[in-house]
Amino acid sequence: MPAHVAAAFQADDRQPAVPLGAAWDNGWRLGTVALSRAVGPHTTWSARVRERVEVDGLRVVRPVRATDGRFLAAGWRASQFVEGEPGARVDETAAAALRLEAALVAGLDDGLPLPESDPEDVFCAADRAAWSTHEPRVLAGVEDGLHRDLLLKLRAAMGPLAGPAVPCHADMLATTVYAPGNPPALTDLVGVMHPRGYTAAQVIVDGLLAGAVDAGVIARFRHVPDLHQLLVRAAAYRVWVHVLLSRPEPAASAALAEVVDLLLSRPGGTL
Structure with missing residues (x-):
């Protein structure tokens, strides 16, 4: 951990930095501050929103500003550290996700910013591809037979969605x-x-x-409007992330295929 970064965020570096996991973007803990590299277009938006938003039944980790008032310093960002570990509590997290979206929508009237995108970011590219209506152009670069087949299956299952676009979170289970x-x-x-x-x-x-929940979770959240269509696009997003990161992982590919087959096994996605 660079000393000037710790100083910029007034983090206590008298003790060794403690490595943190993926929930903290694989950063480091110094005292009460969690620091990580500022990677991707979401970092500043995330800080601005987390500084203000309130969500029922959810503790929102607040960002720590640098001494100059900015959210970033020398390519790093900081947040207040809270105790906790990721858990296989998918139903609880999905319920919290609905409350988070409600808070983000309500916050727009109070000046909360909209998410930003970056044409060079892999995750932004995967998101655009998963929602694109230009099938031939989008799939042209996918050479892997399995992933291309999965994307074609998902594309065939895509139908119209009602409702306007609102701020959402693309990685809530991991964070x-x-x-x-x-x-x-x-x-x-x-x-x-x-x-x-x-x-x-x-x-x-x-x-x-992740194998962290049973297939019945789909039925338990069937009250969410257009759930099946949203699940199809969420699965397409993960396939695209896997393709664009160029990290062949047979286990991950097998899991993607299994989940896609599950989602498409029944009309409307009911189980």
């Missing part, structure tokens, strides 16, 4: 931590603009991919 006796805590936001319910749908798909 929610749990501690005994406390509500879940949200460590970060990866902002995207999609119809309401997408955050919960992405949580469900990610939980299924």
Whole structure:
């Protein structure tokens, strides 16, 4: 941990930095401050929103500003550290996702900013591809037979979606931590603009991919409007992330295929 970064965020570096996991973007803890590299277009937006938004039943981790008042310093960012670990509590996280979206929508009237995108960012590119209506152009660069087949299946299942695009979170399951006796805590936001319910749908798909929840979770959240269509796009997003990161992982590919088959096994996605 560079000393000038710790000083910029007034973090206590008298003790060795403690490595943190993926929920904290694989950063480091110094005292009460969690620091990580500022990577991707969402970092500043996340800080601005987390500084202000309030969500019922969810602890939102607040950002720490540098001494000059900015959210970033020398390519790093900081947040207040809270205790907790990621958990296989997919239903609880999906329910919190619905409340988060409601708070983000309400916050727009109070001046909360909209998410930003970056044409060079892999995750932004995966998100655009998953929602693109230009099938031939989007799929042209996919050479892997399995992933191309999965994307074609998902594309065929896509139908219209009702409702306007609202601020959503594309990685809530990975950025929610749990501690005994406390509500879940949200460590970060990866902002995207999609119809309401997408955050919960992405949580469900990610939980299924991780083997952290049973297939009945789809029925338990069937009250979410257009849930099946949102799940199809959430699965397409994860396939595209896998393709664009260029990291062949047979286990991940097998999990993607299994979840896609599950989602498409029944009309309307009911189980």
